[in-house]
Amino acid sequence: QKEVEQDPGPLSVPEGAIVSLNCTYSNSAFQYFMWYRQYSRKGPELLMYTYSSGNKEDGRFTAQVDKSSKYISLFIRDSQPSDSATYLCAIGAGGSYIPTFGRGTSLIVHP
């Protein structure tokens, strides 16, 4: 079992929909949680970063962490065609560790 599991999709939704993207992880030592967005032919860029359980909101994006279930989510409200990209979760244990990435979920928002 991989340390971080993420459904690759693709996930196709109409414009304006609420999108839910998810990752599960197995290592209880993981302490920080990130979501990266990767457009086609580009490198990943950080979207959201959180240390703690609960919700963190930034505009249309909300990151949710449930450490007891080892489950993280990214919600996108009022999705736009420009949100079409691959979303990767990245989870790490702090200190000198490099984060472990999920496989990424491909999201398509159609007009």
Add this chain to the structure above:
Amino acid sequence: EAQVTQNPRYLITVTGKKLTVTCSQNMNHEYMSWYRQDPGLGLRQIYYSMNVEVTDKGDVPEGYKVSRKEKRNFPLILESPSPNQTSLYFCASNRGGADTQYFGPGTRLTVL
């Protein structure tokens, strides 16, 4: 502008011909990493470096070499490339293990 640069962006080569992909960052970051990205497999770490002259293997180091002689540069070397190393490669840098990683634009390598 803070950035990670990689060169070349695209490379087609033949089996066994040594190549180097360069990576440079201008953010004075301690950590640098190399990843490969393949369909269905996601981002897999090849090597990482925590400082000058300090490198360590990631998940898929076989067939690759790295060096970190200067803080800003972290080249990836393929001594004898094979077709299974055809992939999209990303270099990344960050201040520390728990810090945001900044990725380069990617190098698409094809080994014939």
